[in-house]
Amino acid sequence: MNEVSTDDVRLWGGRFAGGPAEAVAQLSVSVGFDWRLARHDLAGSRAHARVLARAGLLSEAELAQVLDALAALGEECAAGRFRPTVADEDVHTALERGLLERLGPLGGKLRAGRSRNDQIATDLRLYLREAARGLGGQLADLAAALTEQAHQHLHTPAPGMTHLQHAQPISFAHQLLAHVQPLLRDLDRLRDWDARAAISPLGAGALAGSSLPLDPETVAAELGFTQACANSIDAVADRDFVAELLFVTALVGVHLSRLGEEVVLWTSQEFGWVELDDRYATGSSIMPQKKNADVAELARGKAGRLVGGLVAVLTMLKGLPLAYDRDLQEDKEPAFDAVDTLALVLPALTGMVATMTVRADRLAAAAPIGYSLATEVADWLVRRGVPFREAHETTGRLVAWCAGQERELHEVTDAELAAIDERLTAEVREVLSVDSALAARTTPGSTGPKPVADQLAAVQAELARWQEWTAQPATPS
Known part of the structure; x- marks a missing residue:
């Protein structure tokens, strides 16, 4: 030799x-x-x-x-x-x-018969397809933790908010499941991305293919791809699969950030709706009483990092001529960083959600505060034939009167109701409770007990299917 x-x-x-x-x-x-x-x-x-x-x-x-x-x-x-x-x-x-x-x-x-150009494009696709399933499994775990908390609080009333102001009573399970839905869409995006990424560049060479009698389709099948690239120039120049995955991870980061922000609010003294397990909270180096939701805050902060990686790759790609350019070396670090960042954040968030204690008593007490049952009054008038425009005006006057008197809706006397509008009879009291407001929400996707239970069952079934997908290897062992 x-x-x-x-x-x-x-x-x-x-x-x-x-x-x-x-x-x-x-x-x-x-x-x-x-x-x-x-x-x-x-x-x-x-x-x-x-x-x-x-x-x-x-x-x-x-x-x-x-x-x-x-x-x-x-x-x-x-x-x-x-x-x-x-x-x-x-x-x-x-x-x-x-x-x-x-x-x-x-x-x-x-x-x-091969070049570093088609090698790196192949290697990166293999790595990211595998990583995507790992992230998918962690997303499914977080969704499952939220779903389990929702199961425990199917009948826990809570204040529903818009503009961070009390709006209408909801089930706290409904609020938790509202965070599950975007995670399920993220899983959909990962699977859709994987189908587009399952194309093998190997055999494209530097950009023109090879004069050697190679078999790119067989190589593609052996590596777990669905097919070989259709164009050898595109095979080595394409980084859509990186940019698209970074979009998915950035959007995941945004969804985690919104969940983190809510947990920060829920655990504040002003809200007091949730207590974090000591293992998923931190303290202060100077104030011994502090218990900080640092996991939620870090999830919120990491969103900027994930969005930044997407912007970096899109900016790097936007002016490149075909085929391969060394600029493409800059695709890997943002992709690796996105994978690593979510691999750190997701398990911590999952543990935080799974172990947090929900203060159902405080949620129930807060549910009717802020005249959140006003819409029930307006709807009650509508069911009696009052045009909604008038019902809205009448209920608005009722709320203004209560605010001026520092009274809640259920504290108004029959005479005071009639003085505001003769159509506000004593029977309106049948809708002035949180339980009746929730029970009235029967349409699919709404916050009533049955629609939320139906949503919960559907989410649990969907998560079981996602666990099967994430367990499947992207490439043969």
């Missing part, structure tokens, strides 16, 4: 008389962050080795040697025994060095 030097395993050095300047080398290096793609790069190399053998470019014996070396290299990477060095420009360079160390010149045969 001829000896091959592995001191400098640059994948592009043949045309150059010397190495790059130190500043250029430092600017170009990406192995510090793309090393996490090593397992996926090795999977692509295994599939590529097999297609080279089918094309007659590797003998059966050589294929066996290559596959054994790739397997050994994968084990050493997983165990941390093989690591990139300061001389390795990227994950591809590092792994080729590992193959050359084990196979000599035979290791160099694997480069035939």
